[in-house]
Amino acid sequence: MRSVLGIDAAWTEREPSGVALIADDGSGWQLVEVAASYSAFLQRDLSGVPILRHRGSMPDATAIIEVASGKVGTPVDLVAIDMPLSMTPITGRRASDNMISSLYGARHASTHTPSVTRPGKLSDELRIGFNDIGYPLAVEHPAGRVLIEVYPHPALIELADAERRLPYKASKISKYWPEVAPGARLEKLIEVWSQIVDLLDARIRGVAAALTLPSVTARRYEMKAFEDSLDAVVCAWVGACVMDGTASAYGDEESAIWVPRRGA
Known part of the structure; x- marks a missing residue:
């Protein structure tokens, strides 16, 4: 059994972070769980009470891995996070940011510029938290259980x-x-979401069943919850590509952003 945990990590603790867990028992990747916040991912295992409006919280790497591993029955192999991560504290743009922007900037998918405040300490604590429980940051040739940085925009371009x-x-x-x-803008947005869900469902069974498209009358926080969940599944898919050997790392010895190769 192979498994990947995808996290669409908010850059501040005030905003919720989507979480998706996928696994492959030899028959292909399948969605095990997706939630629009850390609390929802952790709470479902305890009470089954759905969270209607998701809130932000500090990530607890130990709790997240324990719950995720319990859902698949074996330790999670790879954690893929959409957040700037580095071997050392981030103070500005990194080689990985510049490489992605050089490759995808003309396609409107440059990276956001990280700083000492955003995501700042949150990034450091997230990396250290996963490192302390056996998931070191991988910037090349991942071996064993690892943590990687991903970025949905270029991933979706390739998808x-x-x-x-x-x-x-x-x-x-x-x-x-x-x-x-x-109103028509929302219809167009949902059409794009539908296309992404279909593409992901072709690679990860169960995505379409789990990600029910919101209606145009959905409230703003409901739209945000869907988007965060969708991004988390994209993160997990990139992690699956890394495990399958169909993704490349862009960066240096300090940081790397992993992107699936065309046709993955």
Whole structure:
């Protein structure tokens, strides 16, 4: 049994972070669990009471790995996180940021610039927390249980064989489609989400069943919860590609962002 934990990590503790767990028992990758926050991922195992509005919290690497490993019956092999991570404290742009921006900038998928405050200490604590329980940060040739950094925008470009970044962020729909009425913008957004879900479902069984598309009348926090869950599954898919040998690392000895290769 192989397993990957994908985390769409918020850059501040005030915002929720999506979590997705996938596993392969030899018959292909399958979605085991997806949640729109750490609390939801951890709480479901205890009470089964759904969380309607997700809140941010500090990540507890030990608790997350214990629950995830319990769900698949064996220790998680790889943790893939969408957050800047580095062997040393981050103070600004890294070689990995510059390499991704050079490769994908013309396709509107440059990285955000990290700093000492965002994600700052949160990134350090996350990396150290996973390292302390046996998941060191891998910047090349991952061996054994590892932690990796991923970035959904270039991953989705490769997944969809797209010319540019996919317009799938709910907070940016007015920029994506400025000439379209607000209600129609939401319809377009949900169409893009549907395409992404279908592409992921073709590679990870159970994604379409777990990620029910919201309606255009859904509240903003419901849209955000879906988006965070979707991003977490994308993170997990990138981790699966790393385990399958179909992803490349861009960076140096301090940091690396892993991106699936075309056709993965």
